[in-house]
Structure formats: C-alpha cells, structure tokens
Amino acid sequence: MSSSSLPTEPLGLAPSGTVHVSHDHHEIGFLKKYVFSTDHKMIGIQFLFTGLVTLLIGGLLAMGIRWQLAFPWTEMPVLGKLLFPETGGVATPEGYTMLFTMHGTVMVFFVIIPLLTGAFGNFLIPLQIGAPDMAFPRLNMLGYWWMWPGIILMFLAFGTEGGGPAAGWTAYPPLSTIESAAPGSLNGQTLWLLALTFSGVSSMMGAVNYVTTIVKMRAPGMTIMRMPLSIWGLLIAALLQLFALPVLTAASFMQIFDRVFDAGFFNAPDTLVNNMSPEVDLGTAAGGHPLLWQHLFWFYSHPAVYIMVLPAMGFVSDILATHARKPIFGYKPMVYSLAGIAGLGFIVWGHHMFMSGLNPKVSLVFMTATIMIALPSAVKVFNWLGTLWGARIQLTTPMLFAIGFVAMFIIGGLSGIWMASTPVDIYIHDTYIIVAHFHYVVFAGSVFAIFASIYHWFPKMFGRMMNDTLGKVHFFGTFVFTNGVFYMMHQLGLAGLMRRTADPYAYELYAHLQPLNQFISYCAFALLGWQVLFVFNLFHSMFFGKRVGRNPWRANSLEWSAPSPPGHGNFDHQLEVVRGAYEYGDPEAEEDHLPQAVRVS
Amino acid sequence: MSTLKTFLLRVAASLLFLAVPVLGVWTFVTAEANGWWFPLNVSSYGGEIDYLFDLILWMVAITFVLTEGALVWLVWRFSRPDSSRAVFSHGSHKLEMIWTAVPALLLVFIAFSQMEAWSKVKIAMPDGTRPDEPYTVEKPLAEVYASQFDWRFRYPDAEGNFEGADVVESAYDFYVPVNTKVLVRLRSRDVLHSFFIPQFRLKQDAVPGMEIPVWFKAEETGSYELICAELCGWGHYKMAGKIHVLPEDEYEAWLANARTALYSNGSED
Amino acid sequence: MSDGKHFDANKVFIGLFIFTALEVAWGYLGHGWNKPMLWGGLLFFAFLKAWLIAVYFMHLKFEGWVIYSLLLPTPFLVLVIFGYVLPDVANQGDDNNLIHPIGSRFEKDTGRVEEVMIWSKDEGGGH
Amino acid sequence: MSESIAAYDPSVDAAAHHHPVYDYDSGPPVERGKFAIWLFLATEVMFFSGLIGAYIVLRTAAAEWPDPTKVLAVDITAFNTFVLITSSWLMVKSLFAAEAGDKGGILKWLGLTILGGSLFVGIQIYEYIELVKHGALPHANIFWSTFYLTTGFHGFHVIVGVIWLICAWFAALRGKYSPKNYLGLELAGLYWHFVDLVWVLLFTIIYLF
Numbered sequence A: 001m002s003s004s005s006l007p008t009e010p011l012g013l014a015p016s017g018t019v020h021v022s023h024d025h026h027e028i029g030f031l032k033k034y035v036f037s038t039d040h041k042m043i044g045i046q047f048l049f050t051g052l053v054t055l056l057i058g059g060l061l062a063m064g065i066r067w068q069l070a071f072p073w074t075e076m077p078v079l080g081k082l083l084f085p086e087t088g089g090v091a092t093p094e095g096y097t098m099l100f101t102m103h104g105t106v107m108v109f110f111v112i113i114p115l116l117t118g119a120f121g122n123f124l125i126p127l128q129i130g131a132p133d134m135a136f137p138r139l140n141m142l143g144y145w146w147m148w149p150g151i152i153l154m155f156l157a158f159g160t161e162g163g164g165p166a167a168g169w170t171a172y173p174p175l176s177t178i179e180s181a182a183p184g185s186l187n188g189q190t191l192w193l194l195a196l197t198f199s200g201v202s203s204m205m206g207a208v209n210y211v212t213t214i215v216k217m218r219a220p221g222m223t224i225m226r227m228p229l230s231i232w233g234l235l236i237a238a239l240l241q242l243f244a245l246p247v248l249t250a251a252s253f254m255q256i257f258d259r260v261f262d263a264g265f266f267n268a269p270d271t272l273v274n275n276m277s278p279e280v281d282l283g284t285a286a287g288g289h290p291l292l293w294q295h296l297f298w299f300y301s302h303p304a305v306y307i308m309v310l311p312a313m314g315f316v317s318d319i320l321a322t323h324a325r326k327p328i329f330g331y332k333p334m335v336y337s338l339a340g341i342a343g344l345g346f347i348v349w350g351h352h353m354f355m356s357g358l359n360p361k362v363s364l365v366f367m368t369a370t371i372m373i374a375l376p377s378a379v380k381v382f383n384w385l386g387t388l389w390g391a392r393i394q395l396t397t398p399m400l401f402a403i404g405f406v407a408m409f410i411i412g413g414l415s416g417i418w419m420a421s422t423p424v425d426i427y428i429h430d431t432y433i434i435v436a437h438f439h440y441v442v443f444a445g446s447v448f449a450i451f452a453s454i455y456h457w458f459p460k461m462f463g464r465m466m467n468d469t470l471g472k473v474h475f476f477g478t479f480v481f482t483n484g485v486f487y488m489m490h491q492l493g494l495a496g497l498m499r500r501t502a503d504p505y506a507y508e509l510y511a512h513l514q515p516l517n518q519f520i521s522y523c524a525f526a527l528l529g530w531q532v533l534f535v536f537n538l539f540h541s542m543f544f545g546k547r548v549g550r551n552p553w554r555a556n557s558l559e560w561s562a563p564s565p566p567g568h569g570n571f572d573h574q575l576e577v578v579r580g581a582y583e584y585g586d587p588e589a590e591e592d593h594l595p596q597a598v599r600v601s
Numbered sequence B: 001m002s003t004l005k006t007f008l009l010r011v012a013a014s015l016l017f018l019a020v021p022v023l024g025v026w027t028f029v030t031a032e033a034n035g036w037w038f039p040l041n042v043s044s045y046g047g048e049i050d051y052l053f054d055l056i057l058w059m060v061a062i063t064f065v066l067t068e069g070a071l072v073w074l075v076w077r078f079s080r081p082d083s084s085r086a087v088f089s090h091g092s093h094k095l096e097m098i099w100t101a102v103p104a105l106l107l108v109f110i111a112f113s114q115m116e117a118w119s120k121v122k123i124a125m126p127d128g129t130r131p132d133e134p135y136t137v138e139k140p141l142a143e144v145y146a147s148q149f150d151w152r153f154r155y156p157d158a159e160g161n162f163e164g165a166d167v168v169e170s171a172y173d174f175y176v177p178v179n180t181k182v183l184v185r186l187r188s189r190d191v192l193h194s195f196f197i198p199q200f201r202l203k204q205d206a207v208p209g210m211e212i213p214v215w216f217k218a219e220e221t222g223s224y225e226l227i228c229a230e231l232c233g234w235g236h237y238k239m240a241g242k243i244h245v246l247p248e249d250e251y252e253a254w255l256a257n258a259r260t261a262l263y264s265n266g267s268e269d
Numbered sequence C: 001m002s003d004g005k006h007f008d009a010n011k012v013f014i015g016l017f018i019f020t021a022l023e024v025a026w027g028y029l030g031h032g033w034n035k036p037m038l039w040g041g042l043l044f045f046a047f048l049k050a051w052l053i054a055v056y057f058m059h060l061k062f063e064g065w066v067i068y069s070l071l072l073p074t075p076f077l078v079l080v081i082f083g084y085v086l087p088d089v090a091n092q093g094d095d096n097n098l099i100h101p102i103g104s105r106f107e108k109d110t111g112r113v114e115e116v117m118i119w120s121k122d123e124g125g126g127h
Numbered sequence D: 001m002s003e004s005i006a007a008y009d010p011s012v013d014a015a016a017h018h019h020p021v022y023d024y025d026s027g028p029p030v031e032r033g034k035f036a037i038w039l040f041l042a043t044e045v046m047f048f049s050g051l052i053g054a055y056i057v058l059r060t061a062a063a064e065w066p067d068p069t070k071v072l073a074v075d076i077t078a079f080n081t082f083v084l085i086t087s088s089w090l091m092v093k094s095l096f097a098a099e100a101g102d103k104g105g106i107l108k109w110l111g112l113t114i115l116g117g118s119l120f121v122g123i124q125i126y127e128y129i130e131l132v133k134h135g136a137l138p139h140a141n142i143f144w145s146t147f148y149l150t151t152g153f154h155g156f157h158v159i160v161g162v163i164w165l166i167c168a169w170f171a172a173l174r175g176k177y178s179p180k181n182y183l184g185l186e187l188a189g190l191y192w193h194f195v196d197l198v199w200v201l202l203f204t205i206i207y208l209f
C-alpha cells in the first residue's frame, strides 16, 4: 500500500488564514546549517543529541550511586578514578552527596526538560501545526545556546574548591547557603544556582516561542480542537514553564544573595555550624525563614514534574493511536485532563513539605488537592486503555515503548497516592519509596516516552528508519531492567531505608537490605549496558537505515505529509486541514488512515 | 513479517506486561517474609498509620491489577493479525462519566479518611489533661537538639526550665518512659535534620530557628534506632541515635541519677 | 496598528504626576496614623497609577481578550502563593513555632540574638 | 513491521527542494511580537511577584519593621519616580510620532526617554552608594536584604530597558519604523512601561509602607 500518495500539488483551496509566500532558498554554509542554525528541525536535533549526551552523563552518575549503595566504600570501577582521584577511586561521603545532587539536577534540568520540550517541542510544533518554522527562529537558536553556559557552569562546579554542589537537587537552605555547612557549598553551589538560571532563561525563550507559534501559526483549518495531543502537551507544559519558572528564578537569586552578599532570606539568626564561633562562620546575621525557599522552590518544581510528563503523555497518545490504527479514545477528555493536571499542579506543592515544619493545617489542604490530581490522571490512563480496545495493534518499537510508558506510569502514579496521604507520608517521606515513585514517572515514564518518540519520529528527522528488530530487543531489555531497578526500591522504602544515605548498612535496621541493593545495582549496570543497542541503532540508522518516504507509519498528523526529512520551510504544498489528527480505521474511507490535510471527495 | 514471528512477538510482549502485575503483587506478598516490610510498630498511633497504608495499598493494588490486567489483555487480544479495520470509535461519553465519577468518589474517600490520623499526630498535641500525658507544649519532656552530625537531648530541671545548671544533657542516647504521651521540642542548631524513628512511625524535620513540638507514645520497652532523615551534609548517613523506652520507674530513676551525676561531676559553672 | 487607540497622553501624565505627589504626601503624613489607613491610601494611589500606566500607556484598554487571558493566571497564582505561604512562614498565632521573630539579628559583639531589628550601623541609615 | 513501512519513493521527495514557504497566520488578531511580549510580561509579573512576595511574607512575619520614610531618602526617590514616569510619558510621545511618520519626533522623544531612564539609574546608583556608606548592606538585616533584592532587580530591568531603547533609537535612525509598521518600537515601549509600572508599586511598598 502506498502511503506516499500525498499531494505534491497545492490543493487549490482558499485558505482561511493569510498566507505569506516567499521564495528564499539560498545555499547555507556548514556553520549556519548545523551549528548556528535557526531552523527548528536542526535546533530540535541539536537539543536531542545534547540531551542524550547529558542523559549518558546523568546515567553514569547514577551508576556511581548504585555502586556505592551496593558495595559501599570500595573502589568504584571506571568512574571512581575520574570522580575521586584522591582516594584511589573510593567514594567519599561528601562525594556521594555530590553524586546524587548532580545526578538529580542533570537529569531534571539538562535531560528531561531539554529532551521533551527542547528536542521534540522544537521538532514537532511547527511540523504538526503546519507552520514553516517557529515564530521567532533567532530567539529559538538563542534558547539552545543559552543552555550551554548552564551546562558548562554545572560541570565547572565539580572542579571548584570544595567540589560540586552537595545539597541535593532541592538545595534546601541553610545547608546550601552556609558555606561551612558542606564542602560543596563553597562556590559549587553558587555555580549551580547560576547554571539553573541559565537553563531557566533558555526554557523561557523556548516557552514563549512555543506558545506564540501554536497560537499564531497554525495552518488553515487547524482549529485548536484538531491539534494532535503532542501539541496540547507541549503547549500546556510551556504555559507551566512561563508561570512557574520565574518564581524559581527569583528564589535562586535570593539564594545567591544569601550566599554572595550574606543576606538573610533563608537563615535563622541563631544558626551555628560546627561549633565555629559566630564571627568566623555565621554566613549571615539577619534572620529569615528556611521554609521560604522550600515554598518557592516547590512552587516551581512541582509544576516542573508535570512539565516532565505532560509532553510525554501527548507523544504517547499520538504514538498509541497511530500504531493501534484507531482514533484516540476521548480526545476532548484527554485535552481537559492535561489542562486539569496542569491547573491542579499549581496548588499542590506543599506535598513535598509535609514533614518540613509546614503548618500542619495547611498540609491537609495540600493533601486533598494532591489526591485530586489522580483524577485527571485516571482519565488519561483509562482513555489510553480505551484506545487499545478494539484496535489493530502493530507491535512496533515505538508502540512497545508507548505501552511500556502506560504500564509503568500507572505504577509511579499509584505510589503517589501513598505520599499524598499525610499520615502515611510521615513514615515514607524521604525513604526509597519516594525514589521508586519518581523514577517510575520520570525514567519509566518520561524517558520511555522519549525512546518511543525517537523511534517514532526518527524517520521524519533523518529520512531513514531505525532498525526495528534491534529496537525491540532494546525495548525488552530496557523494560526488564528498569523494573528490576525501580520496583524493588518500593521494598527498600517499606523497610524504612532513607534516601541520600551513603552507607545504609551502618544501621542495624538496614543491614539486611544489602543483597537487595546489590540486585538493584546489577540491574542498573545491565540497564546501562543495554543502551549500547540503542546508541548503535541510532547512529547506524542515521547513515545506513532504510530510506523511507513521507509517511512510513501511515499516520495522520501533518508532519507526515512533509518530505522526510522536511526541507526549508517544511511543507512543499499548501495545507488545508480538514479533520482531527486521529481518523484511523474509518470504515467509509479507502485507506485506514485519513491524513489531516487530505480532502476526500 | 512472518506469522510465526508476529505470534511470538505478541506472546513475548503480553507475557512481559503480564509479568508486571504478577511479579509486582508477588513481591508485596512475600515482602514481609523477606524482611522488606515495615519494622515492627511500637507506638500508639503507628497502628493507624499502618492501617491507612494498608487501606491505600488495597485500593491501589486493586486498581493496579485491574489496569495492568486490562492492558495485558488488550495487548494480547488486539494485536492479533486481522485484515479488518479497528473499531472506529472516538470515545464514549458514558464511559468517561463512569471512570471520572468512580475514581472521584474513591479519591474523596481516601482524602477524608486521612484527616483524623494526621490531626491526631501532628495537630493535636497533648495538653496534659489525661494521666498519660503529663508533658505539654509548654512543658515538654525534653528538647531534642540536632546538629551536624549528632543528636542531643536536654531534659529540663524540676521547674521545667531549659536554662541553668540543672539541665540534664544526653548525647546519642534518648531515654523516655513507656506508655506515656511524651512531648519533645525539636530544634536544630545548624541545618535541616529530620527526627525519624521507623518503629514509631514518626518523622519530623528539625528546622533552625523553629521549635517544633513532636509527640509519641511508645507502648513497648526496648531500644530503637533514631535516624536523621533529611540531608544535612556529608555525615548525614551516620547521624544516628538510640531511643531507649524504659518502664516509668526506671525512667524516673535514670533521670534522678543523671541529675545527681551533674553535681557529683561538679559540672556546674 | 494602533489606529483608533488615541488618548491624551498629557492628561494621563499629569494624573500620574499628581497622584505621585499625593501619595508621597500621604506616606509622609500617614506615619502617625493607624496602619490600615496608611496602607489603604498608599495602595489606592499605587494601584490607581499602575492602572493608568497599564490601561493607557500599555494600551490595555485597546487590547482584546487574548492579552487579558495571558495575564489572567498571574493574579490567581500570586494569591495562591500568599495563601499558602503566609499561614506558614508568617504565622504569628498559636501555630507559630519560630524561636526568634523574622528580622531578628545576631549581634556579633554581644553574641546574642537581638529580637529588635537594628536598621544599620548608625541608626537611621539613610541620608 | 515491515509491511507498515512504505517503500521509499525518490520521485516524491525530489519535488521537495524548490518550493515556496507557506506561512499562515491564525488565532486571534494580534501580532506575533505583541502576543509574545505580553506573554513575556506575564512571566515578568510572576518574577516580581516572587520577589515582592518574599518581601511581603517576611515583612508580615517580622516583629518589627523600620519606618522606611525615616531610613530611606524618600524625597530623592520620589523625584526619581517622577523621572521614570516622565520617561514613560515621553515614550508614548515617541510612539505617537512614529504613528505620524515623524522620524525626527521619534528620535527626539525616544532620546529623551533614554535620558530619563539613564538619569533614574544614575540616581539609584547614587542612592546605593550613600546607603552603603552608612553601613546599610544586604546582610545588615532583613529589611536591607529585601530592599536591595527588589530595587536591585528593578534597576537591572531599567538598565536592560535603556539598552533596548537605545537599540530602538538606532533602528529609528536607520528609518526602520514607518507609520504602517513600528512594532519594534511599540514592543520596547511596552517593556518600558512595564518597568515603570513595577516601580510605581515598588516605590509604594518599599519606600512608603
């Protein structure tokens, strides 16, 4: 069946919007094409590879964590020499705190957000709404490059005196503000804050661009209720960024003030560290409130966890419908639930602070709102299942990863209910149950969605397929090892094991947990090793993969009616969108898919 | 792709997804036997917390098995090679209503069933009106002082003052009476710490600049581990303490002993 | 572009000028008055001026619903922040667990925490 | 699933190279730039809400707060407020000039706006220097911490605004603005007014409350 039967001729339909047609195609040099490109596709691909490299770095840091937890205070292979040269490769206690701090920060701010919104946001938005590029291409390029100072500062922090930041990715003061409280709280922490600001500004540039593009540049007929759910996910995530991120930026500057000018926003006036006399040590004299940071931090970082999942949900919805050959079940509820999660996401941040000294009455309000977030999430899960019902499922690699996302997002989401319950959280707060919870949503969730999206949109990016068999092998191993790593963390947490502990076995209570931790670590090493298949597949297919036409998956959304890879300006024909993105398997139609911009007579 | 290969793929994928609920439930069932479960509870309200955990566990487990089961079945059933088209359905208003309303009820129920235990543990502090609660926010049993990286416990003098020569201080070891509502005042000298006693199901961060009241009632004598649960620097992993729950008379004896020891050491200044 | 969006900028400017003068006067005079009165008046002038700037200088009066919808979430979110943070950080009632009120200051010379804020080294600070 | 992968057909993509760029306009009738700048201003509102919010929370919680009219130089700052308001007004004038196609007018009014902004920054720097001389540094107490945080970031915004206006001035010099299209100037103006608006609130809250 030929899916390349898309019109190459303009449809000759009167567009509802204004069309501005320009003929500019000049040859562009290497630097402009691959490095300082203003083309959204190239910027997306730049984000993709940057994000994958930082993912590898974050993953390696995770292996360091796992080594220490399985075999504490023994020589860490490979990484040890690099990170702990003074001790001959054995982790130090402060080194361990730096490990997970950097792991968390890199993964959240330099992997998941750049991959989801940076890579796929850039690549997909103009293509899926039928625009030639982003609204502000140069701002877009700037957004990419603005991330680099962030990345560089973040890694420079490792090299400064005292080493990298060591206050956790949450950077709670006063540990993070008083310099003598932690070795990494010297300049490392300041660099960390600056890095965060740079990556934040980069995200803001992206977000302004995405929202403007989606609102203002849709092809004729692309009403908002015809937009693919990927676009909805990206739009809502961008709005979350816009309204939440500035508050974190403000808070970061307050922390910088505390650190650099000894201001007193987050310190109590009677803080004393290490028995040092106040004259020597007291970073600040003025008294503020330590909880203020936590409030401001989570005001951003809770919505941020939904920034890390809403686009992923959108991608998964698109992939599920395409490979199930069936319309997405309940398009409108899907849209509303995305919006619902985002809206509720703004009023639940206190659930990270139940044990923090937060006013316990306020906790009850936060708890109720948090539990209610399960509602829109439930709607999403059930609609995904509904999409599979009666479908003609094609078990392709992207489909497997997408189903894997659904299977594991359920696990991560359900454990969220325990934490949301204030009394239960008394016991499980800061134990490995939390670690299990958020890795299920961010790794088994978002990263799986990223894998699915890479396999799914790779042909559009490079005009070639990734090897499907290899992809499936990659999926099976990754799925097994992911569960091996993270499922058992629930058990650790139930036994009361604390997170952020360099050596848990010092406690009688935890001594018997070492074998389980070793099992987890073996799974983690295998998980890393298994990714070789992916890396090989990715690079091999870029050059030697099977070439494809416009629409290898016989999908409906607009990007598939552009050439693979799309040229400058994306579309070589005028677009007129006549239907939603999910018309698969219409019994009236000739083929089992009806592209959004093809009119059937 | 050949039919055999398609078939094998279907089997493999379905089994893989089936393994999730099966092994998932299995690990929870066997967790207790493996020691991967809650340590024994010895505090008065720990039972309520465990009960709420179990309540949510049941709800969540049922949801988990149903949704994952449905997923496996759907993957198996609808990946069957079939030349006809998929069911052309855009959704169902009725179903949406059902699967919004049912979880909504469940969630509201969960939310409300948590409130009582929480207010008991964290909001309603002992006010000294019952015989088993002699300690109140104004007159706590002790001040728990966290600092990098040790715990100190300060017992007031007979008048309840925390200043002066009669204050008994103990590091690492914390002595409390059994079957009494004990109220302590939690403080931190430097950074955030967290007062975590797994067997009591008790956790509360210590925040510099704040005095946070914390209460518990231990119902069994013995020694339990006290663990710092909030990242507080490089020594966070070893910031341990021991809490010794003593019979009432032994506790009184210990305290009296400690008071006299103060003077015999001549440690007043 | 902004056809039909004319307004008398000079009038607005004079308004802003007068209100600033009134506001400063209110601020100076009002420090003997009770706080709600002082603050109420100040806020009245401040918001009046902000409104003038937003509505005329920034053309909000002539913009459509799109622009409003972009701004709409902000007041809501600001209220959310205050609503949640105030009962916690700024609580001065029964639930207040602060040892020293915010703004206390550690005095290096005496080694004590002064609960009263000292403005700067030489009292008075400014000019 | 190989059967789902359509064969590569080079004849289809051969057409991909030389074609016009289709750029559609959709959504509400607002220019993209204007839409984006308002979006950006909304984020700025959140940013300043974070800063001012911290101030309000800390102040509400504080046992005592100095009478700012006694510690700060309200007279000088009141004058400064007036300077900023005036420059905002001059900005409007330059927009009116742009609308009328009066290039000289744009340059004159915009130049004065820039002068006003620079004067504001100058006065603020003078104020800071005087304060620092008196020992009022961010670590002195929470009042000064919040003072420098809020006014400092506002000052930073003014500096950014002045730079932006200078760019616009040169653009005007090069004749980039026509009565039909002076969006660039309008956007710079919107930012400038916003900075002014924030100052109106800050001045009230920090200096007079």
Ligand code: HEA
Residues within 6 Å of the ligand: A170, A305, A306, A308, A309, A351, A352, A370, A371, A373, A374, A377, A378, A379, A381, A409, A410, A412, A413, A414, A416, A417, A419, A420, A421, A425, A428, A429, A430, A434, A437, A438, A441, A442, A445, A446, B060, B063, B067, B103, B106, B107
């Ligand atoms: C992508 C990221 C992501 C996502 C989507 C979520 C989703 C949720 N999270 Fe999670 N969370 C994190 C990332 C994420 N979280 C991170 C990173 C942390 C730790 C930060 C740190 O401290 O370092 C954290 C921590 C965290 C805590 C703090 C725990 C603690 O520190 O003590 C809490 C507490 O309430 C919580 C709750 C929730 C809830 C209720 C959801 C809900 O949105 C989940 C909703 C989904 C479902 C419920 C499943 C699907 C629904 C059904 C199958 C229907 C039926 C269900 C029922 C009837 C119950 N999370």
Ligand code: HEA
Residues within 6 Å of the ligand: A049, A052, A053, A055, A056, A058, A059, A060, A062, A063, A065, A066, A100, A101, A103, A104, A105, A107, A108, A112, A167, A168, A169, A170, A435, A439, A442, A443, A447, A485, A498, A499, A500, A501, A502, A524, A527, A528, A529, A531, A534, A535
């Ligand atoms: C947001 C995303 C994210 C992701 C994806 C991960 C992934 C992983 N995390 Fe992470 N983790 C966090 C976020 C994340 N984590 C956060 C926020 C914290 C809290 C930090 C804190 O407490 O402050 C944390 C903490 C944390 C801890 C707790 C530490 C402690 O509290 O003491 C542990 C322990 O096991 C852990 C393990 C792992 C493991 C084994 C993985 C594995 O899944 C990693 C697997 C990754 C790979 C194997 C990389 C593969 C590479 C590629 C596929 C790319 C290759 C391609 C090219 C180069 C082109 N993490």
Ligand code: CUA
Residues within 6 Å of the ligand: B146, B147, B148, B149, B192, B193, B194, B228, B229, B230, B231, B232, B233, B235, B236, B237, B239
């Ligand atoms: Cu003290 Cu961790």
Ligand SMILES: [Cu+2]
Residues within 6 Å of the ligand: A301, A302, A305, A348, A349, A351, A352
């Ligand atoms: Cu959260």
